[in-house]
Amino acid sequence: MRYGAMRELVLSMKVVLPNGAIIETGGRARKTSAGYDLTHLFVGSEGTLGVISEITLKLFGVPECTAAATVQFSNLHSAVSAVTAIIQLGVGVARIELIDKAAVAAVNAYSNTSLLEENMLLLEFHGSEYVVNHEVALAASILAEHGGTGFMSSTDQSQRTVLWQARHDAAWAIRAQRPGSQIFVTDVCVPISLLANCITETHADITATGILGPIVGHVGDGNFHVVVVVSPEDEEEMSRVESFNERLIARALSMGGTCTGEHGIGVGKIPHLLHELGPDAVSLMRAIKSAIDPMGIMNPGKVTAEQ
Amino acid sequence: MRYGAMRELVLSMKVVLPNGAIIETGGRARKTSAGYDLTHLFVGSEGTLGVISEITLKLFGVPECTAAATVQFSNLHSAVSAVTAIIQLGVGVARIELIDKAAVAAVNAYSNTSLLEENMLLLEFHGSEYVVNHEVALAASILAEHGGTGFMSSTDQSQRTVLWQARHDAAWAIRAQRPGSQIFVTDVCVPISLLANCITETHADITATGILGPIVGHVGDGNFHVVVVVSPEDEEEMSRVESFNERLIARALSMGGTCTGEHGIGVGKIPHLLHELGPDAVSLMRAIKSAIDPMGIMNPGKVTAEQ
Numbered sequence: 202m203r204y205g206a207m208r209e210l211v212l213s214m215k216v217v218l219p220n221g222a223i224i225e226t227g228g229r230a231r232k233t234s235a236g237y238d239l240t241h242l243f244v245g246s247e248g249t250l251g252v253i254s255e256i257t258l259k260l261f262g263v264p265e266c267t268a269a270a271t272v273q274f275s276n277l278h279s280a281v282s283a284v285t286a287i288i289q290l291g292v293g294v295a296r297i298e299l300i301d302k303a304a305v306a307a308v309n310a311y312s313n314t315s316l317l318e319e320n321m322l323l324l325e326f327h328g329s330e331y332v333v334n335h336e337v338a339l340a341a342s343i344l345a346e347h348g349g350t351g352f353m354s355s356t357d358q359s360q361r362t363v364l365w366q367a368r369h370d371a372a373w374a375i376r377a378q379r380p381g382s383q384i385f386v387t388d389v390c391v392p393i394s395l396l397a398n399c400i401t402e403t404h405a406d407i408t409a410t411g412i413l414g415p416i417v418g419h420v421g422d423g424n425f426h427v428v429v430v431v432s433p434e435d436e437e438e439m440s441r442v443e444s445f446n447e448r449l450i451a452r453a454l455s456m457g458g459t460c461t462g463e464h465g466i467g468v469g470k471i472p473h474l475l476h477e478l479g480p481d482a483v484s485l486m487r488a489i490k491s492a493i494d495p496m497g498i499m500n501p502g503k504v505t506a507e508q
Numbered sequence: 509m510r511y512g513a514m515r516e517l518v519l520s521m522k523v524v525l526p527n528g529a530i531i532e533t534g535g536r537a538r539k540t541s542a543g544y545d546l547t548h549l550f551v552g553s554e555g556t557l558g559v560i561s562e563i564t565l566k567l568f569g570v571p572e573c574t575a576a577a578t579v580q581f582s583n584l585h586s587a588v589s590a591v592t593a594i595i596q597l598g599v600g601v602a603r604i605e606l607i608d609k610a611a612v613a614a615v616n617a618y619s620n621t622s623l624l625e626e627n628m629l630l631l632e633f634h635g636s637e638y639v640v641n642h643e644v645a646l647a648a649s650i651l652a653e654h655g656g657t658g659f660m661s662s663t664d665q666s667q668r669t670v671l672w673q674a675r676h677d678a679a680w681a682i683r684a685q686r687p688g689s690q691i692f693v694t695d696v697c698v699p700i701s702l703l704a705n706c707i708t709e710t711h712a713d714i715t716a717t718g719i720l721g722p723i724v725g726h727v728g729d730g731n732f733h734v735v736v737v738v739s740p741e742d743e744e745e746m747s748r749v750e751s752f753n754e755r756l757i758a759r760a761l762s763m764g765g766t767c768t769g770e771h772g773i774g775v776g777k778i779p780h781l782l783h784e785l786g787p788d789a790v791s792l793m794r795a796i797k798s799a800i801d802p803m804g805i806m807n808p809g810k811v812t813a814e815q
Contacts (some may be wrong), residue, residue: 206539209516222788230697232513232729234552234772236781236811237793241548244591245541262598279522291569292637293600331642339636390537422539446635457536465541474543481529486544492799493792504543 204261204295206422208244215255216243219228229257242489247465248500250493264327267295268337269361270354272344273319277301277404280320281397283347284420288393290343292481293336295327297421298368301404304375304415304428309373310368317351318366322420323368330356368417375415375428382430387446387454390424390462399456400425403449410445412438424462451474474504511568511602513729515551522562523550526801536564549796554772555807571634574602575644576668577661580626584608584711587627588704590654591727595700597650600643602634604728605675608711611682611722611735615674618681622659623674629676629727637663664726675724682722682735687739694753696760697731697769706763707732710756717752719745725744731769757783773811781811 204210213227216239226239241299243250274280284297300308301320309316324340326333341352355361376384391399400416407427408413418425427449429442450460450473459475460466475483486505511517520534523546533546550557582588591604607615608627616623631647633640640663648659662668683691698706707723714721714734725732734756736749757767757780767780782790794814 205512205516208539208545209512218788218792222791224786224789224792226785226789227768228761228784229699230730230760230766230769231700231725232515232697232769233729233766234768234770235766235777235784236773236790237553237557237796238515238545238548238551239785239789239792241545242796244545246544249555250544262596264598285560289569291571293635293639328600329642329646331637332600335636335638335642390539392536393538423537424539453537454535459535459537459540459542461541462537462539463541466543470542477542478533478546479531482531482533482546483543484529485525485531485546488799489544489549489796492795 208241210259211244211256212259213240213242213257214253216251216253218251219496219499222334223254227257231259245465247504249466249490250499252499264333266328266330266333266356267361268326268333268356269364270326270337270340270352271323271351271364271367272322272324272341273317274322274347274349275319276348277320278397278401279348280322281400281420283344283349284322286343286347287340287392288421292343292506293326293328294338294340294421295325296419298323299400299416299418299420299425300367300371302415303413304371304417305367307374307378307415308370311377312366312370314367322349322366323365325365330406336502344408371415371417372428375430378413379430379432382432385429385431385442385446386464387427387429387449388424388461388464389449390422391453391456391458393423395456395458396420396423396425399452399458402452403427406445406448410441412442412445414445419462422462423458447481468503468506471500471504471506471508515548516619517564518551518563520547520564521550521560526803526806529659534564536568552772554774554811556575556797556811557806559806571640573635573637573640573663574668575633575640575661575663576671577631577633577644577647577659577673578671578674579629579631579648579656579659580624581627581629581654581656583655584627585656585704585708587629588707588727590649590651591629592700592704593650593782594647595728599619599646599650600633600635600639601631601647601728603726605630606707606723606724606725606727606732607674607678610720611678611724612674614681614685614722615677618672618684619677621674625639628674629656630672632704639807662721678722678724679735682724682737685720686737686739689739692738692753693735693771694734694736694750694756695731695768695771696756696762696765698760698765699730700730702763702765703727703730703732706765709759710734713752713755717748719749719752721752726769729769734774775813778811778815786788
């Protein structure tokens, strides 16, 4: 079972508008065509249109059975191609995450584990026991066809936690690799069919640029992060990281993707928003911003601000 | 497998704006957080914000196996409760439709079929053969527990067409019941958990009001239509139909639902939009409309227009 991105699970929101009015953007029906979709206008608006004070979400029952699985790939492109095949064949996977070899190495050092230091996919399956067992077996065979090795799965909760530990520890583990450093997390999303090329080219760029940047991806959505370890006082390194990030975004956009799958525009990606959607679309966003917040009091300087 | 409502499958649109500019609202990535969600602002805007000239949709592979099924219920409330149970238990159904007893009778008369004249559910399942067979059996047992009888299913394409014929013929069949008449199709959507009550109360209201109004529902979404047969020159009948529709919308709103799941606001539901979301939300929609279409040249008089 797939649930969709978080934004697809928002049914309604209570929002305090800049003029002080309080609105509800929708009700509890799964489908509505009642006027403009205010709910999704506010999702991802980064506080620039109003203050969201309540959210109504779609809920799902706890699945009868949940399985977790992990598998290793010596070849990064093959790992991501296996994900594409699983999705294109309609196998019912609840989530698929990638942590690359560098991230696995960081986890081993941080969590004192002895995971094979290869690229790793982590999968989760939800449904009846019968369906889950079948989907796990289907996924296992597709992963093996693409060169995946060491496939392990479990429906036991404590075993599932062990299998997914590397994913949960990854961010902390990467951060801990260079004491005193900070992390700079990128965030692009591309069509699933181009994800293997995008990740492989990005990995080659990381190596060529000489930066420490493990890749952690919500690959089932085509979305991935490079978690770059930086020393902000090292201007030369920062400059290399920034140029790497520019190339990454250009690569994602050239593939029909986006400069941000999850994190948003904020201040840093204002020029990229303009590049991605063009001046007319950004002008439209500015017109909406001005209409709703004419005094510019909601999170000023972000998303649609002129720079 | 469930795919979500059509609006959730729209990735991007090309839109000609009132000022003549042509924008693309997104790219081909499944997830994006790049600025305001213009895509969903235009979905369902009924031509009032711009002219949509291209749409990019999410696609899915043709499923390995598709099954269709039908089942009868003498009790309408039980039929809808069975749908709620199937959804709440997470059974993987691609679509579930209801046609009530009156609609089945209309189909028999129109299509010369001999369907049992009871309330009828029509279901469809997509996936691997193994999973589909399992989900069909699961659904069959839930339907039987709720009093469903005469369950039939098939994975054969010509058999599937026969099983679903009643659904495809329903609108024409209902229209044909009274020569020279017209049909007035309502459209509400409520939370799934309240759907059985909403449909049962609506059915009792149809009977009490003395109108001819078979119920046809996309019940898997909580959305249903009453297809009322009317003679527009009969003022007394029109008045009864209009008061029935007012009560139906009030009932849906009192359950946290919406006055329109699919059809939109147009002209006729402008007062209901105001009632559903309140004056502040509608004022916000008007501000957006004015910002994007200051001259009011896009489908004037609709959705947010003052009446």
